[in-house]
Amino acid sequence: MGWLCVELGVLACILLYGRSSAFWLAVVATLGIFWTYGIMHNYATESAKRRPDYTGAFYDLDEQDVASVPDWLAGLNLLLTLCAAGLCIYGGYIAVKR
Secondary structure, X not given: OHHHHHHHHHHHHHHOOOOHHHHHXXXXXXXXXXXXXXXXXXXXXXXXXXXXXXXXXXXXXXXXXXXXXXXXXXXXXXXXXXXXXXXXXXXXXXXXXX
């Protein structure tokens, strides 16, 4: 699910290329989404390493591991994703209007 949010941000950047302020806002949102996704994955992986049945696979996480992610970080990721979604809609509107 996290990669979908990053891809949404990249799409917003593509649609807004040439619109300086909106484009750079989309770039910042996309980089923030990517950063928070990576940090959240690190928190969950560190929690999973404490389990005896951890295999080391990329998605070998259970509910308890995911719950170890701080709420502020998940909230920041959500806020940045909503910003990227809004910018994507705006970029689509501009592309259709042309």
